[in-house]
């Protein structure tokens with residue numbers, strides 16, 4: 001038995017619940033909901049395979065939180081009204097039926113919104129057009145729109161949206177926990193990032209101020225859902241700025257992970273392109289290691305190229321508790337079972353995600 005297998009195929013407790021193992025499916029947007037943002041039967045089939053294949057935890061794709069500026073993509077599922085929440089019942093039942101747990105990832109796209117049926121304009125910390133181009137596999141084309149700078153009222157609405165969506169996800173839909181999407185260039189990360197946040201008020205300036213919106217969202221969500229598994233996803237890189245690094249290096253990591261931990265999250269989900277690599281150019285610690293250092297009591301989920309057991313072992317050595325897999329889970333929805341029975345893993349085929357990233361029949365046939 002490899003160390004990786006022995007270390008991941010064991011139970012772990014998270015905020016009073018027990019996961020049957022330490023392998024999670026990373027959140028992956030598949031734009032397969034109805035135009036109204038309701039989960040579909042194909043989504044139920046798609047998600048059930050991961051639990052049936054042995055994953056202890058599934059983190060949902062990013063669900064938009066409100067009927068204002070949060071929706072990022074056409075056919076993205078939402079958690080912005082009760083109809084959308086009810087539509088998740090059968091998805092969640094399918095996962096729970098195979099002893100899998102499922103957390104809702106709550107996401108506000110901010111300036112990266114490229115398809116929102118509720119608003120024609122986008123909203124962000126500052127009126128800065130995002131770098132990069134819209135994603136074609138999510139029905140986008142060309143440059144991102146220049147967003148409007150959010151007013152105090154817009155910010156309060158966005159916080160309230162996260163809190164209501166979290167309550168709906170837990171109480172109406174029946175999810176087992178909540179992950180707040182603070183990573184990958186979306187709204188909360190836009191506030192965290194120096195160049196997209198040029199505000200001079202309480203939400204901008206120092207790293208301490210730029211992380212404040214994420215902290216307020218955590219506070220509001222905790223107040224609305226109580227004592228359920230609650231965490232946050234954090235990254236340096238963004239879907240539209242892959243190689244971004246925090247300017248203050250480890251000092252930023254201390255501020256960010258320290259304040260998230262102090263805000264009372266149960267878990268922090270760290271994602272990097274290659275999660276075992278040094279976080280900064282100084283060849284020092286990985287982001288996983290820094291998260292462990294500055295958020296000592298939080299459970300740590302690590303993600304990014306960790307399907308290779310050697311790399312995953314490094315992440316576990318550096319303090320990760322759970323390994324989340326993205327593309328490897330798409331290629332092997334039964335990854336934990338294959339690992340357990342020493343079956344070979346299938347390689348990821350990018351064709352699954354093209355031309356549009358929707359769920360394909362060939363996936364459901366597996």
Ligand SMILES: Cc1cc2nc3c(=O)[nH]c(=O)nc-3n(C[C@H](O)[C@H](O)[C@H](O)COP(=O)(O)O)c2cc1C
Pocket residue numbers: 026027028029030060061062105181183184233271303304305306307324325326327328353357
């Ligand atoms: C098709 C696709 C959709 C994704 N959608 C999301 C998402 O909704 N939310 C999120 O936080 N990350 C999303 N990601 C990023 C993954 O969760 C993960 O971080 C990335 O695939 C790297 O992990 P891997 O090397 O195991 O694939 C997506 C990735 C892919 C490939």
